[in-house]
Amino acid sequence: MSRSVAERRAAILESLNQSGPRKVRELADELGVSAVTLRRDIEDLANQGTLVRKHGMAHPLSAEAPAPRKQPTVGLVVPHSDYYYDGIISGAKRACAEAGARLILGVSAYDQLTEMQQGRRLVANGVDGIVIAPTPNPETGLLSEKQESWLGSLTVPTVLMERPPSNAGPAAKLDSVTSAHAAGAAAAVRHLAELGHERIACLLIQGPNSAPIQAGYEEAVAILGLTSLGVVSEGRQGSVDAAPALHQLIKDGATALFIHNDQLATRALTWLQDAGTQVPRDVSIVGYDDVIAAYASVPLTSISPFRAHVGHRAVRLLLDRIQQAATPGESPFEAAEHIYLVPQLVERESTRPRK
Amino acid sequence: MSRSVAERRAAILESLNQSGPRKVRELADELGVSAVTLRRDIEDLANQGTLVRKHGMAHPLSAEAPAPRKQPTVGLVVPHSDYYYDGIISGAKRACAEAGARLILGVSAYDQLTEMQQGRRLVANGVDGIVIAPTPNPETGLLSEKQESWLGSLTVPTVLMERPPSNAGPAAKLDSVTSAHAAGAAAAVRHLAELGHERIACLLIQGPNSAPIQAGYEEAVAILGLTSLGVVSEGRQGSVDAAPALHQLIKDGATALFIHNDQLATRALTWLQDAGTQVPRDVSIVGYDDVIAAYASVPLTSISPFRAHVGHRAVRLLLDRIQQAATPGESPFEAAEHIYLVPQLVERESTRPRK
Numbered sequence: 001m002s003r004s005v006a007e008r009r010a011a012i013l014e015s016l017n018q019s020g021p022r023k024v025r026e027l028a029d030e031l032g033v034s035a036v037t038l039r040r041d042i043e044d045l046a047n048q049g050t051l052v053r054k055h056g057m058a059h060p061l062s063a064e065a066p067a068p069r070k071q072p073t074v075g076l077v078v079p080h081s082d083y084y085y086d087g088i089i090s091g092a093k094r095a096c097a098e099a100g101a102r103l104i105l106g107v108s109a110y111d112q113l114t115e116m117q118q119g120r121r122l123v124a125n126g127v128d129g130i131v132i133a134p135t136p137n138p139e140t141g142l143l144s145e146k147q148e149s150w151l152g153s154l155t156v157p158t159v160l161m162e163r164p165p166s167n168a169g170p171a172a173k174l175d176s177v178t179s180a181h182a183a184g185a186a187a188a189v190r191h192l193a194e195l196g197h198e199r200i201a202c203l204l205i206q207g208p209n210s211a212p213i214q215a216g217y218e219e220a221v222a223i224l225g226l227t228s229l230g231v232v233s234e235g236r237q238g239s240v241d242a243a244p245a246l247h248q249l250i251k252d253g254a255t256a257l258f259i260h261n262d263q264l265a266t267r268a269l270t271w272l273q274d275a276g277t278q279v280p281r282d283v284s285i286v287g288y289d290d291v292i293a294a295y296a297s298v299p300l301t302s303i304s305p306f307r308a309h310v311g312h313r314a315v316r317l318l319l320d321r322i323q324q325a326a327t328p329g330e331s332p333f334e335a336a337e338h339i340y341l342v343p344q345l346v347e348r349e350s351t352r353p354r355k
Numbered sequence: 356m357s358r359s360v361a362e363r364r365a366a367i368l369e370s371l372n373q374s375g376p377r378k379v380r381e382l383a384d385e386l387g388v389s390a391v392t393l394r395r396d397i398e399d400l401a402n403q404g405t406l407v408r409k410h411g412m413a414h415p416l417s418a419e420a421p422a423p424r425k426q427p428t429v430g431l432v433v434p435h436s437d438y439y440y441d442g443i444i445s446g447a448k449r450a451c452a453e454a455g456a457r458l459i460l461g462v463s464a465y466d467q468l469t470e471m472q473q474g475r476r477l478v479a480n481g482v483d484g485i486v487i488a489p490t491p492n493p494e495t496g497l498l499s500e501k502q503e504s505w506l507g508s509l510t511v512p513t514v515l516m517e518r519p520p521s522n523a524g525p526a527a528k529l530d531s532v533t534s535a536h537a538a539g540a541a542a543a544v545r546h547l548a549e550l551g552h553e554r555i556a557c558l559l560i561q562g563p564n565s566a567p568i569q570a571g572y573e574e575a576v577a578i579l580g581l582t583s584l585g586v587v588s589e590g591r592q593g594s595v596d597a598a599p600a601l602h603q604l605i606k607d608g609a610t611a612l613f614i615h616n617d618q619l620a621t622r623a624l625t626w627l628q629d630a631g632t633q634v635p636r637d638v639s640i641v642g643y644d645d646v647i648a649a650y651a652s653v654p655l656t657s658i659s660p661f662r663a664h665v666g667h668r669a670v671r672l673l674l675d676r677i678q679q680a681a682t683p684g685e686s687p688f689e690a691a692e693h694i695y696l697v698p699q700l701v702e703r704e705s706t707r708p709r710k
Contacts, residue, residue: 070389091688100390167541168575173697180693186522220523306690313688323392330360333446333668335661336697338535341690342528 003196006121009031009041016051016060017230019091023057035040048103072099072322074315075122076267077115077132078161079107085133086159087307092131094308095315103315110135116150131311136163141208145169157321161314163208164338175321177314177339179210179305184343185216188258188286188303193224196354197256197284201229201249203265213260213288229254234264243271250277255284255354262287265350266296273297280352290346299348302355306341360451363388365398371406371415378412405455422581427454427677429670430477432461432470433516437647440488442662443516447486449663450670455476458670465490471505484512484673486666491518496563500524512676516669518563519693530676532669532694536564539698540571543613543641543658546700551709552611552639556584556604558597560619568615568643584609589619599627605632607647610709615643620705621651628652635707645701654703661696668694 011031016022022030028038038090042058045051052059076092078085089105095101104127106118110137122130134151136143143151143163151158164178165171192200202217204210214231221228229249234242246268249257259265265287272279279285279298285292290304317337324331362582366386367439370379377385383393397413401407407414431447433440451458459482461473467490477485489506491498494649498506498518503526506513519533547555557572559565569586576583584604589597601623604612614620627634634653635639644660645659672692679686 046483070391072391098394099396166574166578167535168545168578169540172538172541172545180522183522183527183691183693190527216522219521223521223523306688309688309690313692316395319391323395326389327392333661333664335664335699336538337668338538338695338697340693340695342693344690354456 001090005041008037009045009159012038012041012045012058013050015059016058021054021057021059026301027058070326071102072128072319073102073104073126074318075104075106075119075125075127075130075132076311076315077108077118077130077134079108079110079133079135081105081107084289084305084307087291088133089312091308091311091313092315093311095312095319099316099319101315101319108135112144112147119150119154123156129159129322130154131159131161131165131314131318133161134163136208138208139206141211142166143171144168147171157318157325159314159318159321161310173336175317175337175339177310177317177341179307179310180340180342181212181305182216182219183340184303184305185213185258185260185320186220187345188288189217189220189224189226190346191286191301191351192256192284193226194222195256195284195351197226198354199213199227199229199253200256200258201252201254202231203234203246203257203259203264203268204231205234205261209260212310217258224309241267241271246271247275249285250275255282256351257283257285258288259285260288260291260292262293262296262300265300265302266292269297280350284351286345286351286353293346294348296350299351301348302346303343304346305343309341313341360396363392364400366414367393367396367413368405371413376409376412376414378390380646382413395588399454400640406678426457427483427674428457428459428481429481429673430459430461430474430480430485430487431533431666431670432463432473432477432489434458434463434465434483434488434490436462439644439660439662442646442689443488444667446663446665446666446668447670450667450674454671456670456673457676458494463490467499467502470502474505474509478509478511482511484514484677485509486514486516486669486673488516489518491563494543494561496566497521498524498526502526508526512680514669514676516665528691530672530692530694532665532672532696534662535663535695535697536567537571537574538695539643539658539660540568540613540615541575542698542700544575544579544581546641546656546702546706547611547613547639548575548581550639550706552581552613553709554582554584554608555611556607556609557586558589558601558612558614558619559586560589560616560621564615572613596622596626601626602630605630605638609638611639611641611706613641617642617646617648617651617655617657620655620657621647623651635705639706639709641700648701649703651705653705656703656706657701658698659701660698664696668696669690 026292028035046053108115148169154168158174160174160176162178164176190215232242232245287300287302290302383390401408417686449454463470503524507525513529517533519531587597587600642655642657645657648657
C-alpha cells in the first residue's frame, strides 16, 4: 500500500530519531522504498533543515547539532511548481536559507479544495506561518468570498502572494506581495514609444492577470499620447485563435505589438511569418513573463516579473510577522502591507526602432 | 522581561567587544534570543557598519575591521511638518536612529518649485538618498510630467512617499511607500456593516486622496451588498458647505456616514446637532486621518493611516537602496517596490449598532 510522501518522510525522521544515523540503503530497506526515492526524500529533508546528510548517511538533527532554537517553519502553498512558480519557490528557499528557517512546500494544482487542505495540514503540522498563492477565479483574477474567509481565519501569520485580498473582504488584514503587472505592461509600451512606435496594439490572453495588464497598457498609451489600435483578447487554450484579428491590426498600421504572454507571442510569430510579416523588420513585439522568451524563433524582448524576488520578499515579510507575533508590543509598525514589485524589461531581438 | 531592539543590539555589541568574535548560535544562547532574531540584528548591525560578519561569526569592529562604513545621510522632503506629516517625520527619525543614519529635513510648503530647490540642495549637500512626499495636483492627486522627470533624474536613490509614480512616466522606476487609502475607506464601511448599518452615505472633502478613498468606499458597498446613498463632495476650504446635502442624506434614510476627513466630520457634527440629529443615537459616523478625531465633541471613530510606519518604512527602503548602490551586484533583488500600508480603524464614540 502506498504511503503519501508526507507519511514516508515522517517515517524517515522517526526512524532516525529512534536509531540514530543510518546508511541510505539500510533505511531504504527498512522502509521498503527504493534507494532512489529515499535519496530524493533525504535531499529534500536536508534542504528543509530537518535532517543532516554527512558521509553518505542521514543523521537526525539531535545527534548532530544542539537543537536549533526555535527555527521557524514556513509553509509555502503554490498552484504548481514549474513555469512561473519555480522562480518564486527558489526565492522563497533562499530567504529561508538566509534566515535559518525551514520551508515546507504544498502544491494545490490550481484546485481550491486542495489548497485549503494543504493549508490546514500545514497548520496542523505546526508551521509558524504560511505564504500562499491562492488560486483565483481564472477569468477575473479575484478570490472568492469563501476563499478570503478561509484565508482570514488561518491561525498563523499569513502572507498572500501574487493575489492581494479585496479591500473590504474578510482577508483584508493580510499582507500581500504581488508582481505589479500594470507597471510591467506600461514598461512595455514605454519601451516601444522610446523606439519611435506610435501605433501600438495589444494582444491579451484571457486569464487572471488580464485586468491589470490591460489597465497598464491603456494608462501608458494615454500618458504617452500614442494611438492604441485596440486590445484583442485571446481565449483560453483550445479556443479559436486570434490570428485573423492580428492580421487586421497589421493592415490597420500597427508597427508594434504588446503581447501577454510569451506563449501567445510565440504563436503570433508563426501567424505573422505565415502572412509574410517579418519581426522585427515590419513589426516589433514585446512579450510577457520571460520564462520562454529567449527561446522563441525570434528571441523576444519581454517583461520579466521578478519571480524570485516575489518569493523572497513574501517569506521575509512572513518571518517579520512571525517574529512580531512572538514578541508582541515590541514593534509599533504593524500595518498590513501590500507590496507590488515592478517587473523589468529584458531587451532581445524582437524590438527595433521604427523605420 | 523583554528588551527593546535597541537594548538587545547594545548587548550584542558589548558582548563582542568584551569577548571577541563569536558564533551566532553561541551569542544567541548567551543573550537568550532566537537565532533568527540574532541573525537579523547582526545583519542590520553589519549593514550599519557597527560590527563585521565573517565565516558565520560576528566580529567586533576594533578587532577586525577597516574603517566602519560611512554613516549614511538621508534627505527627507515633506510639504509641511504638522497635522499629518509630524507622524511621518517621527517614523523617519526613528528609522534613521535605529540605523545610525543622519536625517536632514526639507519642507516644501506645498510648492513645487520650493520642492525642487530643496531636493537639489540636499543632493548638493551630499545626502546619500532622498525620501520625498512630492506635492501633487491638489484635485487629481497625480504628479505632473515635469515633476516626475525631475524626480526620475535625481542622482541619488529616491523613495517617493504617499504619492506613487505613474506607471508609464519618467519616475516609474522609483520605489514608493503610500498609505492604502482605498483599503482604509473600505475598512470604515466594513465596520459600519458589521454594526448592522445598511444605508451608508459618504462625504468627501475634495483633495488629492479623494479618488482612492471614493474607490474604496464604492468597492466595499458593492462587495458587502449595501445601499450607497451617494457621495457628496465638499469643496475646498472657504467654499459653500455640504450641510444641505447632509440633511438630505439623513432624510433619505442614511443611518451611517463615512466622512473624509476628521476636520469635515467635526463640522458635520455641528450641522447635525443644529438639525436635532444626535450622533451616534440617530446616525453613526466614521472619520478619517485620526489626527484630531479624539478631540471632537463626540470623539470620532476614525480611520488611522500608520503615519509613523510610512515614514519608517520609506527610510528603511531607502537605506536598503543606498546599500545596494554601494555594493553593486551583491543583491539579486532589485525590483522597484510600491508598498501600500493599510490604515487601521480606531473605535471611539461616534459609531454604534444600528437600532
